[in-house]
Amino acid sequence: MTRDRPLRIAEIFGPTIQGEGALIGEPTVFVRAGGCDYRCVWCDSMHAVDSAHRHAWASMEAAQIMDEVRHLSGGQPLTVSISGGNPAIQDFGPVIEMGRAEGYRFACETQGSVPQDWFARLDTLVLSPKPPSSGETVDWERFADCVRAGAPAKTVMKIVIFDNADYAWAQEAAARHPDLPLYLQPGNPEVDPDVAVSLEATTARLRWLVDKATADRWFAPRILPQLHVLLWGNLRGV
Numbered sequence: 161m162t163r164d165r166p167l168r169i170a171e172i173f174g175p176t177i178q179g180e181g182a183l184i185g186e187p188t189v190f191v192r193a194g195g196c197d198y199r200c201v202w203c204d205s206m207h208a209v210d211s212a213h214r215h216a217w218a219s220m221e222a223a224q225i226m227d228e229v230r231h232l233s234g235g236q237p238l239t240v241s242i243s244g245g246n247p248a249i250q251d252f253g254p255v256i257e258m259g260r261a262e263g264y265r266f267a268c269e270t271q272g273s274v275p276q277d278w279f280a281r282l283d284t285l286v287l288s289p290k291p292p293s294s295g296e297t298v299d300w301e302r303f304a305d306c307v308r309a310g311a312p313a314k315t316v317m318k319i320v321i322f323d324n325a326d327y328a329w330a331q332e333a334a335a336r337h338p339d340l341p342l343y344l345q346p347g348n349p350e351v352d353p354d355v356a357v358s359l360e361a362t363t364a365r366l367r368w369l370v371d372k373a374t375a376d377r378w379f380a381p382r383i384l385p386q387l388h389v390l391l392w393g394n395l396r397g398v
């Protein structure tokens with residue numbers, strides 16, 4: 161019998177609502193994986209990326225992860241959102257299989273740099289390729305591998321926009337993958353959990369993006385705020 165390898169988990173929290181993209185507003189428990197192959201300059205989850213925080217990550221078997229999810233959801237099957245870090249550098253297959261058997265649904269957020277067989281067992285795969293402002297460069301062949309690996313899960317693309325260059329880049333990304341439903345969200349430049357987020361500045365960034373897309377008559381994307389940032393700023397665990 162093969163033994164599942166334990167997973168590096170930065171945090172498990174909820175229930176809360178999914179604050180971004182296709183499942184916005186949906187009740188969910190988050191499982192945040194530790195470790196990432198990217199270092200986006202504006203990452204809002206560096207506590208799950210930078211190995212300086214490794215000491216705070218837990219090593220958990222699939223069954224322990226599902227125990228915690230079950231505890232947080234009060235045993236009611238809901239959507240589990242797997243995020244990170246990049247969860248695709250680990251094997252979440254056993255967690256998904258265990259949860260599905262109990263009626264849980266699974267969504268996963270990843271940048272699309274590493275394809276995994278277990279993507280096909282998700283309900284929703286959110287691929288979030290990184291625009292120029294992140295400082296990272298997308299390998300579009302690997303990204304296409306991730307799209308292929310995701311079938312038959314519902315796969316969507318979600319792009320963070322900080323500036324005009326990101327916006328133009330998102331239009332090119334959309335042209336590469338016209339079949340993927342597209343979601344845009346303005347970037348949050350203030351990611352320090354100890355610094356209050358300005359609601360006014362946050363809504364101004366959303367207005368800027370909506371104005372830009374409507375002026376261009378670019379109707380392909382849905383444009384959404386980070387609902388959790390509007391409600392709780394950079395608070396962790398929500």
Ligand SMILES: C[S@@+](CC[C@H](N)C(=O)[O-])C[C@H]1O[C@@H](n2cnc3c(N)ncnc32)[C@H](O)[C@@H]1O
Pocket residue numbers: 196202203204205243244245246247269270271287288318320345346347348349351386
């Ligand atoms: C923290 S990442 C973890 C999953 C995966 N590594 C990824 O980037 O898709 C989750 C989502 O938050 C977005 N994100 C990260 N930092 C952000 C920021 N400062 N403003 C807006 N969105 C951000 C990412 O682009 C991604 O869509």
Ligand SMILES: Nc1nc2[nH]cc(C(=O)O)c2c(=O)[nH]1
Pocket residue numbers: 176177178179180190205243244269388398
């Ligand atoms: N409520 C809430 N919604 C989210 N959507 C994506 C998140 C993430 O950090 O991956 C996130 C998060 O951390 N909290």
Ligand code: SF4
Pocket residue numbers: 196197198199200203204205206209244245246271
């Ligand atoms: S890929 Fe995601 S988790 Fe990794 S550094 Fe970028 S935003 Fe953060």
Ligand SMILES: [Mg+2]
Pocket residue numbers: 204205
């Ligand atoms: Mg986040």
